[in-house]
Amino acid sequence: MSVKLPIYFDHAATTPCDPRVVEAMLPYFTEKFGNPGSRNHSFGWESEEGVSLARRQCADLIGADDKEIIFTSGSTEANNLAIKGAAEMYQKAPAGSTGRGHIITVNIEHKAVLDPCKRLEKVGFDVTYLEPERDGLVTAKMVEDAIRDDTILVTIMWANNEIGTINEIPEIGKLCHDRGVVFHTDATQWVGKMPTDVKKDNIDLLSFSGHKMYGPKGVGALYVRRRKPRIRLVAQVEGGGQERGYRSGTLNVTGIVGLGKAAELCKQEMDTERERLLAMRRRLETRLTERLDHVVVNGHADKRLAHITNISFGFIEGESLMMAVKDISVSSGSACTSASLEPSYVLKGIGIGDDLAHSSLRMSLGRFTTDEEVDFAIDKISEAVVKLRELSPLYDMHKEGIDITKIQWQAH
Amino acid sequence: MAYGPKIIDHYENPRNVGSFGTQDEIKRRTDVGVGLVGAPECGDVMQLQIKVDDDGKIEDAKFKCFGCGSAIASSSVATEWLKGKSLDEGLEIRNTQIVEELSLPPVKIHCSVLAEDAIRGAIADYKKKNGMEVDAHEHDHAH
Numbered sequence: 171m172s173v174k175l176p177i178y179f180d181h182a183a184t185t186p187c188d189p190r191v192v193e194a195m196l197p198y199f200t201e202k203f204g205n206p207g208s209r210n211h212s213f214g215w216e217s218e219e220g221v222s223l224a225r226r227q228c229a230d231l232i233g234a235d236d237k238e239i240i241f242t243s244g245s246t247e248a249n250n251l252a253i254k255g256a257a258e259m260y261q262k263a264p265a266g267s268t269g270r271g272h273i274i275t276v277n278i279e280h281k282a283v284l285d286p287c288k289r290l291e292k293v294g295f296d297v298t299y300l301e302p303e304r305d306g307l308v309t310a311k312m313v314e315d316a317i318r319d320d321t322i323l324v325t326i327m328w329a330n331n332e333i334g335t336i337n338e339i340p341e342i343g344k345l346c347h348d349r350g351v352v353f354h355t356d357a358t359q360w361v362g363k364m365p366t367d368v369k370k371d372n373i374d375l376l377s378f379s380g381h382k383m384y385g386p387k388g389v390g391a392l393y394v395r396r397r398k399p400r401i402r403l404v405a406q407v408e409g410g411g412q413e414r415g416y417r418s419g420t421l422n423v424t425g426i427v428g429l430g431k432a433a434e435l436c437k438q439e440m441d442t443e444r445e446r447l448l449a450m451r452r453r454l455e456t457r458l459t460e461r462l463d464h465v466v467v468n469g470h471a472d473k474r475l476a477h478i479t480n481i482s483f484g485f486i487e488g489e490s491l492m493m494a495v496k497d498i499s500v501s502s503g504s505a506c507t508s509a510s511l512e513p514s515y516v517l518k519g520i521g522i523g524d525d526l527a528h529s530s531l532r533m534s535l536g537r538f539t540t541d542e543e544v545d546f547a548i549d550k551i552s553e554a555v556v557k558l559r560e561l562s563p564l565y566d567m568h569k570e571g572i573d574i575t576k577i578q579w580q581a582h
Numbered sequence: 583m584a585y586g587p588k589i590i591d592h593y594e595n596p597r598n599v600g601s602f603g604t605q606d607e608i609k610r611r612t613d614v615g616v617g618l619v620g621a622p623e624c625g626d627v628m629q630l631q632i633k634v635d636d637d638g639k640i641e642d643a644k645f646k647c648f649g650c651g652s653a654i655a656s657s658s659v660a661t662e663w664l665k666g667k668s669l670d671e672g673l674e675i676r677n678t679q680i681v682e683e684l685s686l687p688p689v690k691i692h693c694s695v696l697a698e699d700a701i702r703g704a705i706a707d708y709k710k711k712n713g714m715e716v717d718a719h720e721h722d723h724a725h
Contacts, residue, residue, distance in 0.1 A: 485648065486648065487625050487626070487648055487649050487650055487653075488625075489625075489650035489651060490593070490649065490650050490651050490653075490654060493585075493593060493650075493651045513625070523623075528622070528623075528625040560599065561596060561599055561646055561647055561648075561654060562646060562647070562648045563601075563618070563627055563628075563629035563646035563647065563648060564622060564627060564648045565648075566601065566604075566605070566646060567605060570604050570605055570606070572605060574622060579620065579621030579622065579623075579627070580619055580620070580621065580699075
């Protein structure tokens with residue numbers, strides 16, 4: 171079977187909409203276009219029905235109650251609302267003072283968590299950035315060691331977007347509940363792929379996004395626990411008081427309906443899908459490490475999402491590798507393409523040397539990925555690595571037994 | 583990054599890839615000059631070698647490069663231009679000429695600077711090995 175090019179191996183960046191999701195959304199653009207806030211006519215009622223169903227579908231996916239789902243524009247907004255909203259609600263001292271409370275997060279979180287934390291740091295909160303080891307794993311023990319009497323919020327992603335490592339979220343949640351600390355998790359890469367039960371997993375606040383789970387872009391949700399403990403937040407977007415006052419603004423009905431449908435499909439299909447993805451990811455990793463020397467699979471060996479792999483190829487540079495495999499859409503550990511010479515802060519954060527961090531590819535598989543595509547990628551990447559190593563002075567030096575870390579480089 | 587056709591051509595069919603021997607051998611060869619610039623942690627390492635004949639002409643040039651597509655293309659162009667030139671003519675090659683030749687985007691100008699440094703480094707190395715005077719700016723090029 172021939173493979174249709176280019177191949178999409180960047181599902182951790184975004185996923186295509188499932189056609190069944192698009193189908194569910196369509197009537198809400200043209201026929202059922204009402205504002206769910208219009209309580210006094212049928213246009214409002216039928217769009218409100220669509221939103222209610224979606225709320226139920228989202229709640230079902232994560233084991234929540236309908237009322238605990240707050241629709242947002244995506245995970246970034248959900249993270250901002252959770253982190254800033256909880257910090258302002260549970261602060262120990264008012265705005266304008268210092269010592270307003272302690273927050274724990276991790277240095278390899280997504281920027282949508284790190285930047286709100288940095289903002290809070292500027293306005294009087296203390297933030298601890300945990301530093302995981304090379305496997306990227308955040309354990310309950312690490313959080314326990316960092317918790318202080320004035321800790322008000324812990325925010326830790328469920329699974330990392332670059333390396334796929336799965337953190338000890340239920341255990342961290344338990345610890346937070348025992349210590350009376352609010353616990354938020356950015357579950358953008360997790361929800362829709364792994365079974366989730368916010369009650370059992372001890373989560374207070376959880377963010378997820380439609381476009382990472384075969385739904386549309388521009389829609390996501392924040393789960394806000396209502397019981398044991400009841401979590402309250404200070405709204406960050408004010409106005410008409412929609413979404414229990416937590417997020418004002420006319421609801422994105424089409425998006426929400428799509429998110430709901432996507433959630434329903436993920437719930438039905440995630441178990442079979444995960445097995446299929448894991449088999450493909452393993453083949454990709456095994457074949458590449460068999461065919462090539464100096465290949466390192468980053469992240470935790472077992473505690474890792476089925477669809478994400480991050481591989482470093484020694485002695486070659488990421489952008490040229492991406493050029494060589496231009497038929498395969500992947501993401502580079504190196505940010506060279508965005509005009510910066512800095513390699514990925516996530517890879518650096520887990521202690522991967524600059525040389526290897528520069529030569530990393532993140533490949534993320536998805537619902538529509540085929541075995542043929544995986545095999546094509548294995549061949550293409552192997553060929554490219556061999557070709558680029560023929561070009562690489564570092565590979566020569568390595569083969570001649572020269573330790574490249576000992577050379578006095580003229581850094582620019 | 584969207585590259586122009588010349589970069590892609592040099593990247594896909596790099597000219598003069600190689601080396602005139604192992605690191606040990608080229609260190610000892612007096613007819614060969616080596617420029618090694620950049621650093622792995624910056625994502626660019628260029629190794630440019632020139633082979634000089636008895637009349638002081640660069641008869642051959644080779645390169646190896648760890649770096650992005652622009653770095654590979656810049657060093658490939660540099661080796662093409664060096665062949666047949668005298669050492670003094672080689673020193674006249676400027677990074678701006680490489681930028682122009684390849685239509686390098688602004689964020690990739692450092693690749694051409696690296697190539698110019700590698701040329702100067704190789705010529706300086708050859709001169710040093712052969713007891714010739716090296717102009718200060720040849721190996722102490724500021725940018």
